[in-house]
Amino acid sequence: MSSITPQEIKQEFLKSKIGIVGITILGILIATSIIAIIAIPVETFQEWNNPGNWISYPKVAIPIWVNLFMTEKIPEHKILENPNIQTNSDGEIMLSSHKFGVNFDYEFFPNDFIYVFSSEYSESALLQMSVTRPDGIELELLSTSLPYSNTKTIHSERIFSTDDAIKKNLLLQSEIFDFDLEGLSAEDIVFSDTKTNEPLKGNYVFSI
The missing domain is CATH 1.20.5 (Single alpha-helices involved in coiled-coils or other helix-helix interfaces)
Known part of the structure; x- marks a missing residue:
């Protein structure tokens, strides 16, 4: 053998x-x-398994390169940083304005938008959010008080476009649009033409 x-x-x-x-x-x-x-640092693996991180980096976000093969562009997932910041004080009142600009050039409405922030303050603080559209119309999105604190504190929060307060504020401005806003999401309203419910392309400035 x-x-x-x-x-x-x-x-x-x-x-x-x-x-x-x-x-x-x-x-x-x-x-x-x-x-x-x-x-790869160990922290990266820990963040990968942290569900909170996937809110800013959603797993279902479509890769940017997909639009290279599309005749009609799909909104890309974007993280807007480095806003234009202006700070003014009037006695004991401090006013801070953050402006984020985005060029919207897509044939479809975005799925959502999220504002993530941390604010240091004491006593009372008011958060207001609005957006100036390409047609010059300014929409009021939100006006809400942050939790009261007797001492200096840092408050962190995420505000989602699905917030009921945002939708309610948009419905209060329904006279701007020539169509019924009922049943539409906040994104479908904010990024819509006023004549028809179709995406309005151009530069948007979100002010907080």
């Missing part, structure tokens, strides 16, 4: 192109895993 030597197994394996490709792919995967473990 003849035995097969390791050298013969090696020679037979090298003759198989599929086997070589398989080993190459396996080697690449192992090398990538090792590099990821070494190069």
Whole structure:
């Protein structure tokens, strides 16, 4: 009975192109895993498993490159940072304005928008949000008081476009639009033409 030597197994394996490709792919995967473990900080893995982080970076967000193959552009997921900040004081009253600009050039309405903030204050604080549209119309979105505090505190919060207060404020401004706003989301109203419920392209400035 003849035995097969390791050298013969090696020679037979090298003759198989599929086997070589398989080993190459396996080697690449192992090398990538090792590099990821070494190069990526532990905090990144912890954030990956934190559901709160997926609010700002949703799993279902469509990649930007999809629009390269679309005749009608789909709104991209954007994170707006570095706003234009203006601060004024009038006696004991401090006014701080943050303006975020975004160029909306899509054929569909966005799914939502979120404002994430942290504010340091004492006693009472009022948060107001509005948006100036490409047609010059300014829509009041929100006016709400932050939790009262006797001492200096830092309040962090996320405000979603699905907030009932935003929808209510938009309905109070329904005379601006030539169509019924009932049943429409806040995004479908904010980013809509006033004549027909179709996306209005151009520059929007959100003021907080």
